Every structure is written in structure tokens, then in C-alpha cells.
Amino acid sequence: GDSVTQMEGPVTLSEEAFLTINCTYTATGYPSLFWYVQYPGEGLQLLLKATKADDKGSNKGFEATYRKETTSFHLEKGSVQVSDSAVYFCALTDQGGSEKLVFGKGTKLTVNP
Amino acid sequence: DAGVTQSPTHLIKTRGQQVTLRCSPKSGHDTVSWYQQALGQGPQFIFQYYEEEERQRGNFPDRFSGHQFPNYSSELNVNALLLGDSALYLCASSTRRTQYFGPGTRLLVL
Numbered sequence: 001g002d003s004v005t006q007m008e009g010p011v012t013l014s015e016e017a018f019l020t021i022n023c024t025y026t027a028t029g030y031p032s033l034f035w036y037v038q039y040p041g042e043g044l045q046l047l048l049k050a051t052k053a054d055d056k057g058s059n060k061g062f063e064a065t066y067r068k069e070t071t072s073f074h075l076e077k078g079s080v081q082v083s084d085s086a087v088y089f090c091a092l093t094d095q096g097g098s099e100k101l102v103f104g105k106g107t108k109l110t111v112n113p
Numbered sequence: 114d115a116g117v118t119q120s121p122t123h124l125i126k127t128r129g130q131q132v133t134l135r136c137s138p139k140s141g142h143d144t145v146s147w148y149q150q151a152l153g154q155g156p157q158f159i160f161q162y163y164e165e166e167e168r169q170r171g172n173f174p175d176r177f178s179g180h181q182f183p184n185y186s187s188e189l190n191v192n193a194l195l196l197g198d199s200a201l202y203l204c205a206s207s208t209r210r211t212q213y214f215g216p217g218t219r220l221l222v223l
């Protein structure tokens with residue numbers, strides 16, 4: 001079945017550092033890809049998405065590009081802030097009728113001042 | 114515009130009891146999905162409702178059941194609670210294949 005693999009955390013960075021969180025997927029067909037963020041004690045917020053190959057999703061300084069050839073959707077940000085500290089989840093939905101999301105295990109990011 | 118809302122926010126039950134969780138979708142959304150998130154894990158898909166019917170189900174036992182009402186709101190019912198059912202239960206509503214999540218209900222089974 002479909003699956004998502006994220007880099008193991010936790011990740012600890014200093015403020016203004018560059019962030020990369022790796023995400024690769026296995027899916028039949030052409031899935032849509034998502035990054036969600038979960039702040040402590042809260043639900044999930046949609047961060048960005050991409051629905052077809054070579055699409056770039058972006059939001060709040062975060063970017064991710066849908067790479068079909070490497071089945072990847074790595075999350076990047078050029079300069080992280082303390083407020084970016086959260087758990088980040090990569091996810092996919094297939095192109096069939098279902099909108100079921102399949103999630104990775106999450107990567108916890110801590111940004112220190 | 115209100116987002117996805119869930120109630121209650123927290124709940125404590127004992128083994129063997131039954132629980133009902135509630136979800137109201139974002140305005141204009143007709144599809145509701147439920148997920149279980151164990152501590153330190155990614156959410157796992159329980160089931161999805163569309164037009165008051167269960168459209169797809171994940172790998173969860175029949176103790177987990179649901180309902181969608183004509184106004185698109187939804188309930189998740191869990192019978193015969195087990196300690197392992199302790200988790201954050203997330204509701205998501207969607208349109209155009211993008212899901213938006215509520216804040217979740219944290220269930221603790223003692």
C-alpha cells in the first residue's frame with residue numbers, strides 16, 4: 001500500500017539556520033502531497049501542498065517541490081524562527097476516489113534563540 | 114468563517130465504556146474523515162463519510178463506528194474501550210481533496 005517515510009527526528013537548529021526535512025513516498029499512480037504542522041497541544045494545520053509533478057508548494061517561507069523521479073517532497077526553509085518549533089508531517093492522498101491521507105511518523109523541530 | 118470544531122476537548126473513560134466524539138466541518142465542506150493519533154505517531158485513518166455514508170474505512174475494528182448527519186456534522190463512536198484506544202482523535206473536513214483538521218479530542222482510557 002501507499003506509504004510515507006520521513007527523516008528521523010528530533011531536529012534542533014539555531015534561529016536563522018536553514019531547514020531541510022526529507023520526505024519520500026511510495027504510491028501507485030500520482031498522489032497529491034502535503035506538509036502539515038502540529039504545534040504543541042494542537043491539531044494539524046495544512047502548511048503547503050502540491051498536486052502534480054514539478055509543482056512547488058509554498059507558505060510562510062516554507063517550500064517543497066514534488067519530485068516524481070525521486071518520489072520525494074522535501075520541506076525547506078531558508079531561515080527558521082523560534083516560532084517554527086513544532087512537529088512536521090508529510091502526507092499523501094492517492095488519485096482515486098478516496099481522500100484518505102497517509103502520514104509519515106512526523107519530525108519534531110526545535111529552534112533555539 | 115469557523116474552521117473545523119470538535120467536542121469535547123478532553124475525555125477520561127474507563128475500560129469497557131463507550132464514547133462519542135463530535136465534529137462540525139468547515140462551512141461548505143461535505144466530507145468528514147476521522148483519524149487516531151497515538152502519542153509520538155502520525156495520524157492513522159479510521160474512516161471517511163460523504164453524503165451520510167461511510168465511503169472508506171481504515172484498519173480499525175468494528176468497535177469504531179460513525180455517523181454523518183444531513184448538515185454534514187459527524188460523530189465517532191467507540192465501544193468497549195481498551196487502554197490502547199487512548200489517543201488524540203482528529204476530525205478533518207474537506208473539499209477538492211484537501212483536508213482541514215480540527216483541534217482534536219484527547220481521550221484517556223483508564
